[in-house]
Amino acid sequence: MICYCLRKERAPISDVAINKRDLSERDICSKFIGPAVKRTGWDGMMQIREEVAFTKGRIIVRGKLVTRGKPKRADYILYYKPNIPIAVIEAKDNNHSVGSGMQQALDYAVTLNIPFVFSSNGDGFVFHDRTGLSAEKEASLSLDQFPTPSSSGQNTASGKVLLRTRKKSSCRITSMMAAARRRATTRPMPLMLR
Secondary structure: OOOOOOOOOOOOHHHOOOOHHHOOHHHHHHHHHHHHHHHOOOOOOOOEEEEEEOOOOOEEEEOOEEEEOOOOEEEEEEEEEOOEEEEEEEEOOOOOOOOOOHHHHHHHHHHHOOOEEEEEOOOEEEEEEOOOOOOOOEEEEEHHHOOEOOOOHHHHHOOOOOOEOOOHHHOOOOOHHHHHHHHHHHOOOOOOOO
8 A cells, every 4th residue: 555645835934823712821821921021021030930839739538538639830920039929920821811810810829928910811911919009909911011020229228129011101110029028027928838
């Protein structure tokens, strides 16, 4: 038996369009969310952690059998400095709305005592401020408007970080570190199972 294969012409890679709806959550993270965060100045080695597991899962006891549930895992945690988390980002695939991961991200932020929360599906971000210091508690941002970790010399000395959107008309400045320090002095960090 002889097989003949007909070779199809392939379009150049630059001509192939990516359908976001066909991508997995992990693809959305690596192709859209991660690059948007890094474009605004967040350091991938020092300030960004991906797929952060912070619990081993609930202990489930049934008679004499003991098992663990699914571990909780944040898609991204952003750090101001080592061991000082400042924001959590929950990603969803593009079949979900931009804000559909917000409740899950808020639950993670409460558990980890993190002040700022983002949800994304690769089209944009929904930002939520848990500190209550900004005028708007929640805002929608495009991928290009993700806040920068920029700080000035005076603000660094006083322990503040400026959270700015790149769009000048909607510039948002929040004293994140002051709030994080107040949180740290008023409430101890929750005990986490590892």
